[in-house]
Amino acid sequence: MNNTTASLPLMLKQLRLASIKDHWQSLARKAVKEHWDPDQYLAELCNIELSSREDKRLQRYLKEACLPAGKQLSSFDFNAVAGVTKQHINQLTNDQSWVKHGHNILLFGASGVGKTHLACSLGYALVESGVRVKFASASALVQMLQRAKSELKLTEALVKLDKYAVLVLDDIGYIRKTEQESSVLFELIAYRYERCSLIITSNQTFEDWDQLFDDTVMTVAAIDRLVHRATIIQCQGESYRRKSSMQKQE
DSSP, X not given: OOHHHHHHHHHHHHTTOHHHHHHHHHHHHHHHHTTOOHHHHHHHHHHHHHHHHHHHHHHXXXXXXXXXXXXXXXXOOGGGEESXXXXXXXXXXXXXXXXXXXXXXXXXXXXXXXXXXXXXXXXXXXXXXXXXXXXXXXXXHHHHHHHHHHTTOHHHHHHHGGGOSEEEEEOGGGSOOOHHHHHHHHHHHHHHTTTSEEEEEESSOGGGGGGTSSSHHHHHHHHHHHHTTOEEEXXXXXXXXXXXXXXXXX
C-alpha cells in the first residue's frame, strides 16, 4: 500500500464520503476480479454513496415528519369507509402535482372513520418519494404559533414551516374559538396559500366552521383559500374505535 492509498480513508473522511470510505477496498477487489474499467469502478462507488445519502435523507425526513406509527396505506380498510377509494389515494400519491402547486387535501367525516389514517398514509407516501412532511394536531400547532405571535416571532415561525412542502393538520375542529387562535390559524392558511400544501382533517363541515374563527368574514376568507383547487374527501362509515370496542365486548 503506497502513501496515497494509505491516506485515502482519511481524505474520504474529510470529504464526508462515508460510504465510499467503507466500500472502496471491497469494491476494488471485485473490480480487479471482474476486470472492470476504471470509470465503471468510479461509477459504482458514486452510486453507493448516492444511495446511502438518499436512504439517510429519507430516514431523516421520516423522523422529522412525526407521523403516527402504523398508519400506512397498506393497513387501511377501504371496504369499511365510503366516499374514498384506494385508487383515488394512490393517484394523489403518484401524481404529486398538487404538492408542486401548493394545493390542499381536506378530509371530512365523523370521529373514528379513518380521516387521520388516510392523511398519514398520504404523508408516509410523500416522505418515501422525498417530500418533506410535518404532522401535528391542529391545536398543538396553533398554540405554538400563538406563543410565537406573543413573542413577536410569528413570521419567523411561519417561515420555518416553509421547509415542509406539506403540513398535516389533524382534527382542526378541536381548535378553540378565541381571537388569538383564530388569528394565527388564518395567518397560517393565508401564508401557505398557493405556495405550500395542507392536508387537513375535520369532523366539522364548512357550515360549522364559524365555530373555529372569530367572525364570518375570516371564516369565509379561510375556506375560500383552502378550497381553491383543493381535493375534498368526505369519509363516511362506522367509527373504527366504536366497532373495535363492540367486538371486544362480544
